[in-house]
Amino acid sequence: MTTWYRLYRQTLNSTQCSLFSPITINNWTFGLDSVKLAPMKIDVTHTGKILVLHGPNLNLLGTREPETYGRTTLAEINDNLTDLAHNDGIKLTHFQSNGESELIERIQRAIGENVQFIIINPAAYTHTSIALRDALAATGIPFIEVHLSNIFARESFRQKSYFSDLARGVICGLGAKGYELALEYALAALSGGSSQNSENTGVTAK
Numbered sequence: 643m644t645t646w647y648r649l650y651r652q653t654l655n656s657t658q659c660s661l662f663s664p665i666t667i668n669n670w671t672f673g674l675d676s677v678k679l680a681p682m683k684i685d686v687t688h689t690g691k692i693l694v695l696h697g698p699n700l701n702l703l704g705t706r707e708p709e710t711y712g713r714t715t716l717a718e719i720n721d722n723l724t725d726l727a728h729n730d731g732i733k734l735t736h737f738q739s740n741g742e743s744e745l746i747e748r749i750q751r752a753i754g755e756n757v758q759f760i761i762i763n764p765a766a767y768t769h770t771s772i773a774l775r776d777a778l779a780a781t782g783i784p785f786i787e788v789h790l791s792n793i794f795a796r797e798s799f800r801q802k803s804y805f806s807d808l809a810r811g812v813i814c815g816l817g818a819k820g821y822e823l824a825l826e827y828a829l830a831a832l833s834g835g836s837s838q839n840s841e842n843t844g845v846t847a848k
């Protein structure tokens with residue numbers, strides 16, 4: 643999909659405004675100036691919004707049980723996702739909390755912010771929180787459930803999720819890569835490129 647950006651060029655006595663098709667290389671956008679071809683770094687026009695939510699103890703990623711959750715820190719995960727989304731002109735915000743009520747309030751705010759997709763690792767709340775599940779259901783915003791570890795290969799109490807039946811999809815056991823894959827799907831869905839049709843994907847969309 644070609645995204646068009648509005649470029650403003652300050653002149654001596656006026657601000658000229660034209661539409662140009664940009665080329666983006668390494669987060670720099672090059673546009674055609676109305677007089678000459680000149681590189682201009684501009685703010686990318688964000689055409690969509692994705693919210694990434696992390697539940698309790700995920701702030702400790704990197705040092706927390708690395709044999710189970712890997713050595714990638716939460717900051718590294720968030721930075722990577724932010725860059726990937728930004729390259730597609732999508733604004734990505736992330737939020738981590740150890741508290742159920744804070745996560746619920748963050749989800750409720752997403753409605754007013756026009757968030758179009760949520761990626762969530764509810765962490766231990768996966769197995770306990772009807773309240774978080776209800777908050778996601780109340781927004782009606784499609785979401786993907788992500789777990790770093792393969793919860794189905796772990797203790798039996800981790801094999802129950804209060805989210806999976808509402809989720810567009812579930813990714814678990816692939817470590818930090820799982821977030822990237824979830825984002826890839828969300829970006830495709832926002833650009834209309836991801837089929838929501840079970841006939842085409844083999845996946846039943848909610």
Ligand SMILES: O=C1C[C@@](O)(C(=O)O)C[C@@H](O)[C@@H]1O
Pocket residue numbers: 698699700763764765766767768788789790791792793800
């Ligand atoms: O905190 C977590 C992390 C987790 O969601 C995961 O990403 O693998 C799995 C949960 O069972 C656990 O409580």
